[in-house]
Amino acid sequence: MAVETLTLGKALNTGLRRAMERDDKVILMGEDIGKLGGVFRITDGLQKDFGEERVIDTPLAESGIIGTAIGLALRGYRPVCEIQFDGFVYPAYDQIVSQVAKFRYRSRGHVNLPMVIRIPFGGGIGAVEHHSESPEAYFSHTAGLKVVACANPEDAYFMIQQAIASEDPIIFLEPKRRYWEKGAVDTALGLDAVTPLHNSRVVRPGTDATVLAYGPMVKTALDAATAAQEDGRSLEVIDLRSLSPMDLTPVFDSVRRTGRLVVVHEAAGNLGMGSEIAARVTEECFYSLESPVLRVTGYNTPYPASRLEEEYLPDLDRVLDAVDRSFGW
Amino acid sequence: MTKGATAPRRSGGSRGRGGTPPEPDYVQLLTPDGERVSHPDYSVDFSDEELRGLYRDLVTVRKLDAEATALQRQGELGIWASLLGQEAAQVGSGRAMRSQDMAFPTYREHGVLYCRGIDPIMPLSLFRGVDQGGWDPVANKFNLYTIVIGAQTLHATGYAMGIAKDGKVGTDDGEAVIAYFGDGATSQGDVNEAFIWSSVFHAPVVFFCQNNQYAISEPLERQTRIPLFQRAAGFGFPGVRVDGNDVLACYAVTRAALDNARLGQGPTLIEAYTYRMGAHTTSDDPTRYRVSSEVEAWQAKDPIARVRALLTKEKIADDAFFDSVDADAKAEAVQLRERVLTMPDPDPAQIFEHVYVEGSPLVEAERKQFEAYAASFEGSAH
Numbered sequence A: 001m002a003v004e005t006l007t008l009g010k011a012l013n014t015g016l017r018r019a020m021e022r023d024d025k026v027i028l029m030g031e032d033i034g035k036l037g038g039v040f041r042i043t044d045g046l047q048k049d050f051g052e053e054r055v056i057d058t059p060l061a062e063s064g065i066i067g068t069a070i071g072l073a074l075r076g077y078r079p080v081c082e083i084q085f086d087g088f089v090y091p092a093y094d095q096i097v098s099q100v101a102k103f104r105y106r107s108r109g110h111v112n113l114p115m116v117i118r119i120p121f122g123g124g125i126g127a128v129e130h131h132s133e134s135p136e137a138y139f140s141h142t143a144g145l146k147v148v149a150c151a152n153p154e155d156a157y158f159m160i161q162q163a164i165a166s167e168d169p170i171i172f173l174e175p176k177r178r179y180w181e182k183g184a185v186d187t188a189l190g191l192d193a194v195t196p197l198h199n200s201r202v203v204r205p206g207t208d209a210t211v212l213a214y215g216p217m218v219k220t221a222l223d224a225a226t227a228a229q230e231d232g233r234s235l236e237v238i239d240l241r242s243l244s245p246m247d248l249t250p251v252f253d254s255v256r257r258t259g260r261l262v263v264v265h266e267a268a269g270n271l272g273m274g275s276e277i278a279a280r281v282t283e284e285c286f287y288s289l290e291s292p293v294l295r296v297t298g299y300n301t302p303y304p305a306s307r308l309e310e311e312y313l314p315d316l317d318r319v320l321d322a323v324d325r326s327f328g329w
Numbered sequence B: 001m002t003k004g005a006t007a008p009r010r011s012g013g014s015r016g017r018g019g020t021p022p023e024p025d026y027v028q029l030l031t032p033d034g035e036r037v038s039h040p041d042y043s044v045d046f047s048d049e050e051l052r053g054l055y056r057d058l059v060t061v062r063k064l065d066a067e068a069t070a071l072q073r074q075g076e077l078g079i080w081a082s083l084l085g086q087e088a089a090q091v092g093s094g095r096a097m098r099s100q101d102m103a104f105p106t107y108r109e110h111g112v113l114y115c116r117g118i119d120p121i122m123p124l125s126l127f128r129g130v131d132q133g134g135w136d137p138v139a140n141k142f143n144l145y146t147i148v149i150g151a152q153t154l155h156a157t158g159y160a161m162g163i164a165k166d167g168k169v170g171t172d173d174g175e176a177v178i179a180y181f182g183d184g185a186t187s188q189g190d191v192n193e194a195f196i197w198s199s200v201f202h203a204p205v206v207f208f209c210q211n212n213q214y215a216i217s218e219p220l221e222r223q224t225r226i227p228l229f230q231r232a233a234g235f236g237f238p239g240v241r242v243d244g245n246d247v248l249a250c251y252a253v254t255r256a257a258l259d260n261a262r263l264g265q266g267p268t269l270i271e272a273y274t275y276r277m278g279a280h281t282t283s284d285d286p287t288r289y290r291v292s293s294e295v296e297a298w299q300a301k302d303p304i305a306r307v308r309a310l311l312t313k314e315k316i317a318d319d320a321f322f323d324s325v326d327a328d329a330k331a332e333a334v335q336l337r338e339r340v341l342t343m344p345d346p347d348p349a350q351i352f353e354h355v356y357v358e359g360s361p362l363v364e365a366e367r368k369q370f371e372a373y374a375a376s377f378e379g380s381a382h
């Protein structure tokens, strides 16, 4: 046993360190990730310990970061790219969607692109525009990419290592507003001993309704479940973890028991993850549903100025309100 | 061959990895000691009144900037990107613009904004998180601040192409465009595409790069192996490096480049060689990546001190003038502070405003839901 209490940010840092120790082909690339340790300090100390050849401060060019990472991966390296903020992934969007996603398919399986693209995502930190985006649906819509989001320190520690070990290109979403939250991590466990990267997981069992969330909203959903408990309602909370591919089996099982599902995410609802989940759950669990699948999401507007983000972001009250509506059906 | 003009200088043979490129000269008209010097290609002829005006601008924008930094420290702004050290580059280039010229700034151009006559409160509401800029970029001839690095250089180029299409070039009352960006931005695809487009379409645009030596933590060598102004040659237009801490030189070089653009001679790249004295933004810790001796060396080249030295030496201004400028700047800063402290939070319904010109049933439905939901809390402690 080696249970440590780590923040989510430190868990990622430690996970990256383990991956670099395990495989010397793992290299990190990104803006300000060296001496500064990244603007969120996720790569803190890694350049000092692994050198500038393995922790590369790149020019300020996101398309360049991803494009050159493709070349490095072709050459046998395992690049882990940091995009500084969600809103700055778009200059690299073409490389990710047109190139990274399709490489293996186009080569009829001759080459894999084992690379990870780390993106701090979501709002809630009082930032200026372009620093609070939730771009997950764009990437999940693209076949050939895998998209995952961690929600707590333990998953952060293991999922980043699993993502780096994966032979497929992975968009790795980090809930930036949760970077500073602490949790227990058993660093003695091997990667095989923990939940596989692409499985969802029940993080709080319950009987009356199911709440599905990922990334930053998992904590919100758990808080809502705690509050609901006081009102005598038992909510089951599931952390989706992997957005593409999606593991909905535990969700189907849960909905068959509870009859109700509320999906929560920060991204705008229109054509978002919740739409896909609602469709699949309806197809699979139609006769078990007591009410329609409800979504609690960001509004279909650009992310607002930060003084309004409290109103924009789904919070505990909005989740409980949706649960109420589900019961009112 | 003139000093500071584009010339593919020899890079000195095989340079080792990480070697620093040789530093070419720049255009300078005022030394750090406050001496006027001449340059074969560039000159300015300011009246005493104009010189005092430039001094006043420099002191005012520095003071307003310091006030904004203080407001951030006190939790009144979410973040602030200080212009400290870059006042000469911004005031010099900003004052070189004519009223019909259009500017495309980054998030740090508070000095240029000031020169455009825009209320200095505007960027504070952006950094406070009350709005996302909100001034009218077209009416003010000053685009919204652009946070995504380099994006605005293409907007500037397109705007300049529009000017050319409108036949507003080639005459003295023509229009020109100036696009601001940093040294880091020169690595972006967008900036390189802007160079290509402006060159190919001969657009009346001036690219004004404030090389403040860092992109957050990354030093210049992480973006380029040649002096930035020399890049222009490869794209087919002139590049010039100017002492970015010399307001006279920045003015002269920018005025000449804008005039050239206006007269139909196409784009110019200006590299204002300067230094960011403070942190990248208030969330940055520069001690992690730079040493204080470097900062001190640049301190000696302060853009304001040298103008003051000139004004004193040439008896253009006396202590009474300097005191009054300080007092006025202070009063303006106090006013700014009061206005920030009393700035109301935005109405939540603002979330749903201005998404579409012609509206959207989806957004309208969400607005109604939102209002009903908010009303359900009325009277509660929420």
Ligand SMILES: Cc1ncc(C[n+]2csc(CCOP(=O)(O)OP(=O)(O)O)c2C)c(N)n1
Residues within 6 Å of the ligand: A031, A060, A062, A084, A088, A091, B108, B147, B148, B149, B181, B182, B183, B184, B185, B186, B210, B212, B214, B215, B216, B276, B280
């Ligand atoms: C496309 C994009 N990538 C990353 C960032 C994050 N970022 C903000 S400012 C900055 C450094 C910019 O440096 P430079 O262009 O030299 O301008 P300066 O801030 O020094 O004036 C970075 C990396 C961004 N805003 N946009």
